[in-house]
Amino acid sequence: MSNFWILKIRNLNYFFFFTLSGLLLTSKNLFASEPLPWQLGLQPPSGSIATMANDLHNLLLVIITFISLFVLFLLIYVCVKFRADKNPNPSKRTHNSILEVLWTVIPVLILVVIAVPSFRLLYYLDKQIEPDMTIKVTGIQWYWNYEYPDQNISFDSYMIAVEDLKPGQKRLLDVDNPLVLPEGSKVKVLIAGNDVMHSFFVPSLAVQEYSVPGRLNEVWMDIPMGEKTYYGQCNQICGINHAYMPVAIRVLSKKNYESWLKNAKIEFAKGDILNRNQIILAEVKN
Numbered sequence: 001m002s003n004f005w006i007l008k009i010r011n012l013n014y015f016f017f018f019t020l021s022g023l024l025l026t027s028k029n030l031f032a033s034e035p036l037p038w039q040l041g042l043q044p045p046s047g048s049i050a051t052m053a054n055d056l057h058n059l060l061l062v063i064i065t066f067i068s069l070f071v072l073f074l075l076i077y078v079c080v081k082f083r084a085d086k087n088p089n090p091s092k093r094t095h096n097s098i099l100e101v102l103w104t105v106i107p108v109l110i111l112v113v114i115a116v117p118s119f120r121l122l123y124y125l126d127k128q129i130e131p132d133m134t135i136k137v138t139g140i141q142w143y144w145n146y147e148y149p150d151q152n153i154s155f156d157s158y159m160i161a162v163e164d165l166k167p168g169q170k171r172l173l174d175v176d177n178p179l180v181l182p183e184g185s186k187v188k189v190l191i192a193g194n195d196v197m198h199s200f201f202v203p204s205l206a207v208q209e210y211s212v213p214g215r216l217n218e219v220w221m222d223i224p225m226g227e228k229t230y231y232g233q234c235n236q237i238c239g240i241n242h243a244y245m246p247v248a249i250r251v252l253s254k255k256n257y258e259s260w261l262k263n264a265k266i267e268f269a270k271g272d273i274l275n276r277n278q279i280i281l282a283e284v285k286n
């Protein structure tokens, strides 16, 4: 067999190997978005915000790689070409107008190229959306409180301790009460802090906002279709248990979300016991 065909078959093997390993990796990530052991790069993006952020990251990665390689090439070139034994009488030149204009203008142009998608993403994040629902998130030492102002629901979300983990639950990521949201929705998130600064961060949705005591920050999330759990963590050092206040967002189909909401209105009703009893009574009467 000619070398050409051996090479072709070998390439094909590589192709199948990488496709298969890629499929295995993504299938593991089908029902949850979380950090994986030995993961390289960002978590697969979910929703329009994360997709745009991921694209910007990929563009920057290409640009910085080319810049680094170019600088490395120049250094090696100078070291070899102008080494002392090859170049005993070095040039005394200190200025070169053309070169100076070029090394100013080219970086400016590169920055302009980067600025376009960067500003586009910033303004996209900052725009006033028509939200399908609003959630209030409060960072507390060391757990989260989620409030659904329109539904009169409020509940705390604690990490499940390592010794209480059930099979399939993720260490340091799963919580007793995740934030539950409907698929395919735009969610306005109001974020406050109770004691110290925390930060609400979900990498796969590219959402990160500080929770500051005495201030109400605002951000929005683009929740894609499909039932899935998105994991994140507090990423503002907030004290001794900072590592133990993960964010878990469980996205349900519209139908499942409605039935969750029905139970949640009883279980997590905000306010006094009387209010809760009235809701239960209304449910019984219906």
Ligand SMILES: [Cu+2]
Residues within 6 Å of the ligand: 197, 198, 199, 234, 235, 236, 237, 238, 239, 241, 242, 243, 245
């Ligand atoms: Cu923290």
